Amino acid sequence: MAIPETLTAPQQRHRQTDRLRRLPIRQIVCLIPFVLVALWAVGNWSLxxxxxxxLGGADTGWLLMGVVVTGLCWVAASCVRQGTIMERLPIARLLASQFAAGAANHLLPAGLGAHVVTLRFLRGCGIPLERSTAALALYSLVEAIARIGLLVSLVLAFPGALRLDELAPTGRAVLTVVVIAAVVIAVVAIVLFAAERLRRIIGSFLRTALTDARALHKKPSRTLALWGGAVAFPLLQGGVLVCVALALGLPVPWYYIVVAYLAASTVAGMIPAPGGIGSVEPALAVALVMVGAPLVVATATVLGFRFLTVWLPLLPGVAMLAALVRWRVL
Known part of the structure; x- marks a missing residue:
């Protein structure tokens, strides 16, 4: 029989002090997304x-439709997350965690914020650490394959959507990319060759990831959730952009706008900025101009898109994140 822990008065005061010290830090971290947005707005104030x-004269009906489609994006993300795990996850908590992950994604670069929230959620659901990290890797891989596959398919279907000749890199740029890639591969190979323990860890992780991936693809419901959600998510995000473009009367076919979104998000994803702030905006504006949008209207469309997908859900997302932490879901 366990003996209940008894604390002296000084120990109780020390524990209460530690709790009070940790609370402001969490609040400050939650304010980081707002600071990033404010800095970007100040740096691009005229734009x-x-x-x-x-946007003040935009069609309200299409903007409201954009809000609805934005909400469906979290449903698609939840489907992908469920598709990476054999166990059935609690639906309500899964949706809430993905909504909170959207806010956390603006705290850390390269989508790490969303991955941290999801990792804590999966661990709270009893999924072992090795399988949870394998699920995150599978999510990233499938999401990238689906996005690039959609982009290639739409460019082949609508070859006039992007003026790819203007994007063709020079010989010097290609050589630079090749050299950087060769150096990275060489460094990784040397590290793996020299560190036996690291090789064992990576080997164990890859075995777990491959085992789980094979098991998931033998279950039709998980395969549909994984790949269906991965395809639906970028299409829904492109749909939000289409809604804003229609609200502003952008004279560009909707499928060209989706191609512009896929191209811009693929390029911006290579820049590890928290939430894509500062990288998505210019990439998306350039892509819209390339498919035939006037610069001023393209800029307004990008701002409306980012408002619906980032700034509008930011405050409730941070509130949800704090609530899930307090309720020990994360």
Whole structure:
């Protein structure tokens, strides 16, 4: 029989002090996304002002439709997360965790914030650490394959959507990329060759990931959730952009706008900025101009898209993140 822990008065005061010290840190971390957004807005104030003035006359019905499609994006993300795990996850908590992960994604670069939230959620559901990390890797791999596959398919279906000749890199740029890739591969190979323990860890991780991936693809419901959600998510995000473009009367076919989104998000994803702030905006504006959108309207469309997908859900997302931490779901 376990003996209940008894604390002296000094120990109780020390524990209460530690709790009070940790609380402000969490609150400060939750404010980081707002600071990042404010810094971007200040640095691009003239652009923001022009875009906001145009958004003031946008069609409200299409903007509301964009809000609905934005909500469906979290459903698609939840489907992908469920598709990476054999066990059935609690639906309500899964949706809440993905909504909170959207806010956490603006705390750390390269999507690490969302992965940290999901990892804590999976661990809270009793999924072992090795399988949880394998699920995160599978999610990233499938999401990238689906996004690039959609982009290639749509470019082949609509070859005039992007003026790819203007994006063709010079010989010097290609040589630079090849050299960087060769150096990275060489460094990774040397590290793996020299560190036996690291090789064992990576080997164990890969075996777990491959075993889980094979088991998941033998279950039709998980395969449909994994790949269906991975395809639906970028299409829904592109749908939000289409709704904003229609609200502003952008004179570009909707499928060209989806191609522009896929191209811009693929390029911006290579820049490890928290939430893509500072990288998605210019990439998306350039892509819209390339498919035939006027610069001013393209800028307003990008601002409206980012408002619906990032800034509008940011405050409730942070609140949900704090609530899930307090309820020990994360």
């Amino acid at each position: 923001v002002a022009d875009g906001v003035s145009r």
